[in-house]
Amino acid sequence: xxxxxxxxxxxxxxxxxxxxxxxxxxxxxxxxxxxxxxxxxxxxxxxxxxxxxxxxxxxxxxxxxxxxxxxxxxxxxxxxxxxxxxxxxxxxxxxxxxxxxxxxxxxxxxxxxxxxxxxxxxxxxxxxxxxxxxxxxxxxxxxxxxxxxxxxxxxxxxxxxx
Numbered sequence: 001x002x003x004x005x006x007x008x009x010x011x012x013x014x015x016x017x018x019x020x021x022x023x024x025x026x027x028x029x030x031x032x033x034x035x036x037x038x039x040x041x042x043x044x045x046x047x048x049x050x051x052x053x054x055x056x057x058x059x060x061x062x063x064x065x066x067x068x069x070x071x072x073x074x075x076x077x078x079x080x081x082x083x084x085x086x087x088x089x090x091x092x093x094x095x096x097x098x099x100x101x102x103x104x105x106x107x108x109x110x111x112x113x114x115x116x117x118x119x120x121x122x123x124x125x126x127x128x129x130x131x132x133x134x135x136x137x138x139x140x141x142x143x144x145x146x147x148x149x150x151x152x153x154x155x156x157x158x159x160x161x162x
Contacts (some may be wrong), residue, residue: 005021005110006080012106013083020099021063029062030137037140045147046140047073069136074124081114083107085121092125095132128152 037050052072060068071078076086084107087100103130108118131151139147 002111003115009080009084009107009110013080016099016102017061018066024098025063027063030060030065032060032065032137034059040140043143043145044140045069045072045136045142048144049140059076066134066136068132070132071080072144073131073151080107081111081117084111085114085117088118088121089125089128090132092122093128093132094125094130111131124152 034050034053037046038054040046040050049069049072052068056078058068070076070086070090074089076082076089084103087103087107091100091104129151140156152155
């Protein structure tokens, strides 16, 4: 039964993302591809973003590039429960958007099995220095280690690096 619920959320993500970026996002796309990011220095945030995209066989989605930046910065995976937990972390960090609220509400209703994970993620976001508003395009050359140190508690950084 859980598999069916996860498939429903995946379907919702796939269909809502196109609508959300078309009608609700007005920012300019970065114009980067993962191959461009893989040319950054190996310790940089940009390189780590490129390797994340490469590992998951993704490209940056125009206008919502920051979402993949959140994954790289926080160490969250791409499984359905991780996507929902990442939104809880961002909510705890202060991010507010229609899409975030929809994910929190629908994700919690459809997949409540991970509520402990969601709550822990919210608390991590609350304890972290604010990052949800960063212009990540300007941070691509920054060391991933330094960026994480500026945002998260030392104990969390150790977990991300495992």
